[in-house]
């Protein structure tokens with residue numbers, strides 16, 4: 524698995540979420556790459572908040588298997604998953620993990636049984652919405668005393684998502700709170716998930732049977748929701764994104780010259796657009812495919828590292844109707860991609876930026892039909908991944 528040239532993504536300061544110029548910068552990055560960094564300085568997190576969340580994650584993953592068993596992942600996608608449960612990218616992957624949202628349990632079980640002899644490299648612990656500070660799922664003994672801190676971290680993630688969603692609304696020139704009111708979990712349940720992730724190093728006995736130059740730690744996928752936050756640790760690389768040219772580009776943990784590494788209190792938070800927000804904006808915002816590998820540097824290192832990440836998948840309130848975002852910028856994009864579609868029909872050629880969001884776009888709403896809800900969008904996304912229907 525050859526490393527290619529790392530991608531250079533912009534680092535955006537979100538300390539003032541009401542600055543239209545920052546909104547434009549955010550929109551441009553989201554429309555061009557689907558990925559961007561947020562400067563850790565202007566967020567709601569202190570270094571201690573992030574360090575502590577990683578500590579809790581390590582504490583959990585190093586706890587005895589019998590303890591983790593008490594919170595094994597359920598149909599609602601909450602809980603622990605100790606081996607890979609689905610193949611995200613079966614053509615190019617021997618091992619991997621799921622991609623963030625609800626897993627239909629009967630499928631999960633079947634796939635798990637199909638692959639029982641292959642160990643996955645990534646281990647995950649998913650937390651769904653908390654209510655009044657309480658987890659709505661069983662917590663393992665190692666985490667029971669830390670319920671308040673886990674909830675606190677999820678709340679900080681939510682606050683940062685509120686900044687990002689406000690800036691995206693500004694960039695799209697719609698009402699500032701267009702997205703945030705629709706992500707307000709005090710108005711209903713959401714599909715949002717906080718996830719701890721652990722990828723054992725190349726030296727780990729659990730990855731010993733892997734071909735590190737071929738196997739991946741998490742298969743190629745896009746995320747399902749609105750936006751995703753990814754927290755990474757220095758010295759634990761592995762994420763790659765698919766460029767519009769169709770090649771894999773590593774994403775540095777700390778962007779810019781190494782000397783600037785000290786510029787951030789903790790590595791910038793990586794933000795990416797998910798399928799739902801891409802759909803909602805008719806593909807203007809890109810839901811970019813990504814994966815996690817054993818990087819070449821790690822394969823050659825005398826001291827390869829485990830990789831720990833924290834991920835927050837932000838989803839709208841389930842009942843949100845995905846009405847077309849009332850933005851002139853989205854409308855212009857829709858118009859242009861309509862022209863692109865006509866061009867494609869004539870010539871069979873799809874220009875690189877002519878892709879629309881998963882399942883088409885919210886703007887294709889047929890008059891007289893009601894829009895999809897966020898929950899229905901998620902279900903249709905799952906149906907495409909797993910080939911099942913809701914009634915199955």
Ligand SMILES: O=C(O)CCC(=O)C(=O)O
Pocket residue numbers: 621622623718720741746753761762813815832834
């Ligand atoms: O851990 C990572 O680097 C990426 C995780 C990811 O893409 C996911 O869980 O959807």
Ligand SMILES: [Fe+2]
Pocket residue numbers: 622623744745746813
């Ligand atoms: Fe992902």
